[in-house]
Amino acid sequence: MSVWEIIIIGVALAMDAFALTIANCTTYEKSLTPVKEWSMPTAFALFQFLMPVIGYFVGGIFAGFLQSFAKFLTAGIFFILAAKITFDVLEDKRKGKQQPSAPTKKIRFTVYVLLIQAIATSIDALAVGITFAALTLPFSVFIAAGIIGAITFLIVAFALFIGKSLGKLLGKYAVWCGAIILFALAVKNLVEGIIG
DSSP states (O other), X not given: OOHHHHHHHHHHHHHHHHHHXXXXXXXXXGGOOHHHHHHHHHHHHHHHHHHHHHXXXXXXXXXXXXXXXXXXXXXXXXXXXXXXXXXXXXXXXXXXXXSTTSOOOOOOOOHHHHHHHHHHHHHHHHHHHHHHXXXXXXXXXXXXXXXXXXXXXXXXXXXXXXXXXXXXXXXXXXXXXXXXXXXXXXXXXXXHHHHO
16 A cells, blocks of 8 residues: 555544534534534544544454444444434524524534544444454554544644634525535445445
């Protein structure tokens, strides 16, 4: 496996995190602070680094299970996140109609939400690590995983700027766009799991 192949794998693995960051920026726009914003590229990159390393050392123990269920597990997590955002928005609207004078609550971006997202977007990276164990890498798995993590950080950081602009542009529809992106990611992973 060449360095270029690892770079291409890194870009491919970062795409879900890219889309999810845009969804986060539009969905949680009102509750994002600079620390929370930069926690996204940091967390996604960290998990994209750790998961290939774990997969490499775990090797064949869980290989069959992961290859069979990884896409379904990821799809399920994205469906749950999309449903939670939709439920929060509808609940907020219902409460707003009951008490028109009360301020509507912000949909909050929490460490828990970020952790679940980082795990969901890095399940494929775990499977890649298992693949690395079966191949000859040009260097240590730590360097290969570091390349994947660095690429993810850069791509997600870029997504932050796009997402913030989209959030302002979309206004009150931004939250729904975030839920739609999550739902689309869930469907994509489900279809890949079925046909793969």
